[in-house]
Amino acid sequence: MYFRGVISQSDMEKIDKIYKAALELFTTKGFHGTPTSEIAKTAGVANGTLFHYFKTKEDLINSLYLKVKNELVEESINGIDKIDSIKLKVEFLWSKSIQWAMTHPQKLFFIQQYMYSPYITTNTLEEVDKIKEVYIKLIQEGIKTGEIKDVSVDLIYILMTQHLFGMIQYLIMNPEKYHNSEFMNMSFNLIYDILKVN
Amino acid sequence: MYFRGVISQSDMEKIDKIYKAALELFTTKGFHGTPTSEIAKTAGVANGTLFHYFKTKEDLINSLYLKVKNELVEESINGIDKIDSIKLKVEFLWSKSIQWAMTHPQKLFFIQQYMYSPYITTNTLEEVDKIKEVYIKLIQEGIKTGEIKDVSVDLIYILMTQHLFGMIQYLIMNPEKYHNSEFMNMSFNLIYDILKVN
DNA sequence: TAGCATAGAGTGATTAGTCAATCAAAATTA
DNA sequence: TAATTTTGATTGACTAATCACTCTATGCTA
Numbered sequence: 001m002y003f004r005g006v007i008s009q010s011d012m013e014k015i016d017k018i019y020k021a022a023l024e025l026f027t028t029k030g031f032h033g034t035p036t037s038e039i040a041k042t043a044g045v046a047n048g049t050l051f052h053y054f055k056t057k058e059d060l061i062n063s064l065y066l067k068v069k070n071e072l073v074e075e076s077i078n079g080i081d082k083i084d085s086i087k088l089k090v091e092f093l094w095s096k097s098i099q100w101a102m103t104h105p106q107k108l109f110f111i112q113q114y115m116y117s118p119y120i121t122t123n124t125l126e127e128v129d130k131i132k133e134v135y136i137k138l139i140q141e142g143i144k145t146g147e148i149k150d151v152s153v154d155l156i157y158i159l160m161t162q163h164l165f166g167m168i169q170y171l172i173m174n175p176e177k178y179h180n181s182e183f184m185n186m187s188f189n190l191i192y193d194i195l196k197v198n
Numbered sequence: 199m200y201f202r203g204v205i206s207q208s209d210m211e212k213i214d215k216i217y218k219a220a221l222e223l224f225t226t227k228g229f230h231g232t233p234t235s236e237i238a239k240t241a242g243v244a245n246g247t248l249f250h251y252f253k254t255k256e257d258l259i260n261s262l263y264l265k266v267k268n269e270l271v272e273e274s275i276n277g278i279d280k281i282d283s284i285k286l287k288v289e290f291l292w293s294k295s296i297q298w299a300m301t302h303p304q305k306l307f308f309i310q311q312y313m314y315s316p317y318i319t320t321n322t323l324e325e326v327d328k329i330k331e332v333y334i335k336l337i338q339e340g341i342k343t344g345e346i347k348d349v350s351v352d353l354i355y356i357l358m359t360q361h362l363f364g365m366i367q368y369l370i371m372n373p374e375k376y377h378n379s380e381f382m383n384m385s386f387n388l389i390y391d392i393l394k395v396n
Numbered sequence: 397t398a399g400c401a402t403a404g405a406g407t408g409a410t411t412a413g414t415c416a417a418t419c420a421a422a423a424t425t426a
Numbered sequence: 427t428a429a430t431t432t433t434g435a436t437t438g439a440c441t442a443a444t445c446a447c448t449c450t451a452t453g454c455t456a
Contacts, residue, residue, distance in 0.1 A: 030316035032230035166360030
């Protein structure tokens with residue numbers, strides 16, 4: 001987001017409306033498929049107002065990504081320091097991420113859509129590695145204590161993330177499983193069995 | 199692809215040149231970022247020729263996807279019937295897929311780019327379920343014989359695919375590991391340990 | 397009244413797709 | 427075989443539409 005000066009309450013409301021409209025339209029019609037004019041119209045502001053808050057369309061896309069991804073990070077991390085065991089910490093992150101994705105499926109889809117688009121700038125990518133850091137530290141700690149296999153940290157991180165995405169994909173198609181605690185328990189063990197030292 | 203009449207050798211050559219140019223440009227500049235005019239220019243044909251073979255730009259994108267995905271399917275499946283054990287069959291598919299991805303990283307990137315874009319039509323998706331069928335049958339057989347865990351077939355399929363994508367992502371970033379057979383062996387066991395009944 | 401937010405018509409650039417003209421090769425005729 | 431006609435591929439200038447972004451006039455608030 002691009003802005004010079006103090007951001008007032010009414011600014012924030014307007015910006016939020018633009019974000020909301022953009023998220024809705026991007027996920028249903030794609031980045032290219034949504035003209036800025038339609039975003040403005042859906043948000044209930046004039047075309048010019050959109051460009052008052054965002055330098056370009058690309059700026060809007062990148063800002064929205066940062067906002068959404070940040071939301072995911074905050075909600076997943078919040079409260080983790082109260083937990084002691086490494087396994088429980090990993091499980092905490094795991095279930096919080098799933099919880100977030102199940103309550104905001106559109107936002108998850110946006111993240112994926114963005115990740116595989118040519119809009120990503122190294123700049124944006126770097127800003128977002130907070131959650132990766134948390135995972136990486138956990139994994140490293142686990143390797144040190146001997147709880148987690150001594151395999152490349154990067155590999156473990158990628159596999160966890162991909163496994164998580166897969167599980168969410170399945171849950172979105174079979175939402176009743178999400179409320180089946182036996183299933184959810186098993187689903188975590190499926191991935192943790194890979195990581196843990198037998 | 200859209201065409202009326204017999205497709206000659208020279209047609210195929212032209213079409214291939216268009217596909218090649220499109221793949222190159224789409225993966226580096228995105229679907230929206232590449233004008234059809236540039237595809238035609240790169241392919242060395244006139245603008246009108248492109249539209250002679252493909253009804254619309256979207257038709258080109260979808261056709262290219264089908265072609266690439268089909269290539270992956272064919273190369274992964276070819277020879278699998280000579281193998282007996284289920285585990286070895288799964289491993290065969292697994293390593294063939296990785297092999298293909300490592301020799302055609304651009305095509306893999308295109309597949310992912312497409313999967314998370316709004317160009318997918320149900321039509322296209324259905325046409326592409328051939329490889330899924332092979333996997334699904336293998337999994338079902340494995341469940342019946344007791345070799346594979348009795349979990350939802352769809353879930354197992356999604357997890358395998360995601361795990362595979364993750365592994366490829368890692369290998370592309372660390373290509374030296376691809377030639378390390380100890381690593382490659384371990385990488386397969388990582389996923390098979392999830393599936394197999396202990 | 398000063399200063400910033402908002403509006404929305406306007407602009408210039410871009411692009412998917414068209415179409416009438418051209419060309420090459422195959423088919424037909426002499 | 428040579429001349430002529432037919433067929434369909436190929437071309438690229440052109441068009442109609444779209445879109446990101448600008449700009450100036452107006453509104454609002456402190």
